[in-house]
Amino acid sequence: MTILVAGAGGQLGRELVLRGAALGVVGLDHGQWDVSDPVATARIVAEYRPRVVINAAAHTAVDKAEGEPERALAVNRDGVRHLALACAAQGAALLHLSTCYVFDGAKGTPYTEDDTPHPLNVYGRSKWEGERLLPALLPRHLTLRVSWVFGAHGGNFVRTMLRLAGEGRPLRVVADQTGTPTHAGDIARALLHLARRIQGGEELPWGTYHYPGGPVTTWHGFAQAIMAQARDTGLLDTAPPVAAIGSGDYPAAARRPRYSVLDGTRGREVLGLEPADWRAGLQEVLSAWKDAA
Numbered sequence: 567m568t569i570l571v572a573g574a575g576g577q578l579g580r581e582l583v584l585r586g587a588a589l590g591v592v593g594l595d596h597g598q599w600d601v602s603d604p605v606a607t608a609r610i611v612a613e614y615r616p617r618v619v620i621n622a623a624a625h626t627a628v629d630k631a632e633g634e635p636e637r638a639l640a641v642n643r644d645g646v647r648h649l650a651l652a653c654a655a656q657g658a659a660l661l662h663l664s665t666c667y668v669f670d671g672a673k674g675t676p677y678t679e680d681d682t683p684h685p686l687n688v689y690g691r692s693k694w695e696g697e698r699l700l701p702a703l704l705p706r707h708l709t710l711r712v713s714w715v716f717g718a719h720g721g722n723f724v725r726t727m728l729r730l731a732g733e734g735r736p737l738r739v740v741a742d743q744t745g746t747p748t749h750a751g752d753i754a755r756a757l758l759h760l761a762r763r764i765q766g767g768e769e770l771p772w773g774t775y776h777y778p779g780g781p782v783t784t785w786h787g788f789a790q791a792i793m794a795q796a797r798d799t800g801l802l803d804t805a806p807p808v809a810a811i812g813s814g815d816y817p818a819a820a821r822r823p824r825y826s827v828l829d830g831t832r833g834r835e836v837l838g839l840e841p842a843d844w845r846a847g848l849q850e851v852l853s854a855w856k857d858a859a
């Protein structure tokens with residue numbers, strides 16, 4: 567039976583489709599399936615009759631969302647409602663994604679699934695409003711909260727840093743926001759592992775889980791690693807210096823949490839999800855770009 571992916575054109579969606587071909591993954595991109603449309607969502611899920619739906623669709627433009635909250639909510643909250651109702655009607659389970667940005671960062675130690683979200687920005691609020699709908703609408707769901715996602719496909723921090731370096735621009739990156747980058751390929755692998763278990767008839771311990779990458783760093787530390795690994799891979803001649811700045815030196819429309827680290831203990835113990843090392847994921851992405859250059 568089909569594993570149906572919404573948002574298949576995004577960085578996670580692309581990985582799911584590429585890595586899930588042998589499992590019968592069918593991916594529909596934004597143009598083919600708008601999850602903010604309840605009628606289309608009900609029709610598509612009824613048509614494919616999947617055993618599992620993976621929701622990789624989201625409004626992820628964190629600064630832009632501040633100026634268009636209704637658009638963020640239409641996808642990140644209402645889209646989740648439409649998906650949950652459609653899955654419930656067809657007996658499908660839903661694998662959903664959320665974010666470390668549901669937390670405000672004030673805790674300063676890794677966030678567990680028992681911590682209460684308190685988002686600082688519109689994107690984080692819209693994601694929290696979406697995930698909190700699920701328990702009442704669709705008991706058979708898993709929400710995986712992930713953080714600082716990067717991958718070979720689509721826009722992300724790694725691509726932005728390499729573009730700025732390639733243009734010879736001075737690199738200045740915030741060193742007071744702490745978190746864990748996570749490779750989209752590793753998230754896709756984790757989701758497909760769960761989807762396969764559901765396909766095999768297993769009833770999983772449904773609910774919310776954290777799936778962080780490791781080790782913990784800052785955006786500045788991540789940028790330094792990107793430069794060093796890009797040089798070693800031959801994408802850059804030298805690793806340009808990255809100046810450490812404070813969040814106040816990088817004005818942005820949306821506030822970001824100073825501390826975004828998720829505690830992956832429950833996901834590891836209950837679901838068997840091993841946090842992946844983002845440095846290996848970064849190498850995979852850079853090597854793919856080097857091969858394609």
Ligand SMILES: NC(=O)C1=CN([C@@H]2O[C@H](COP(=O)(O)OP(=O)(O)OC[C@H]3O[C@@H](n4cnc5c(N)ncnc54)[C@H](OP(=O)(O)O)[C@@H]3O)[C@@H](O)[C@H]2O)C=CC1
Binds near residue numbers: 578596624625666712
């Ligand atoms: N990116 C990150 O750093 C993080 C992401 N996450 C979560 O992980 C998940 C995957 O994110 P990621 O792959 O990185 O995001 P992307 O922005 O790369 O992909 C999201 C995809 O969703 C599509 N989309 C937007 N609106 C709709 C809609 N109404 N109906 C269907 N598709 C739509 C987008 O299409 P289009 O481009 O045409 O709008 C895009 O292809 C999301 O739930 C996100 O919140 C969590 C933590 C960090």
Ligand SMILES: Cc1cn([C@H]2C[C@H](O)[C@@H](COP(=O)(O)OP(=O)(O)O[C@H]3O[C@@H](C)C(=O)[C@@H](O)[C@H]3O)O2)c(=O)[nH]c1=O
Binds near residue numbers: 713714
């Ligand atoms: C490009 C750039 C960014 N920054 C800062 C801005 C910001 O605080 C931080 C990260 O920048 P970005 O805007 O790329 O990242 P941002 O969009 O905040 O990333 C977030 O995306 C959403 C979707 C999530 O769910 C989060 O987990 C997280 O990954 O780095 C610099 O300091 N210098 C720079 O040159």
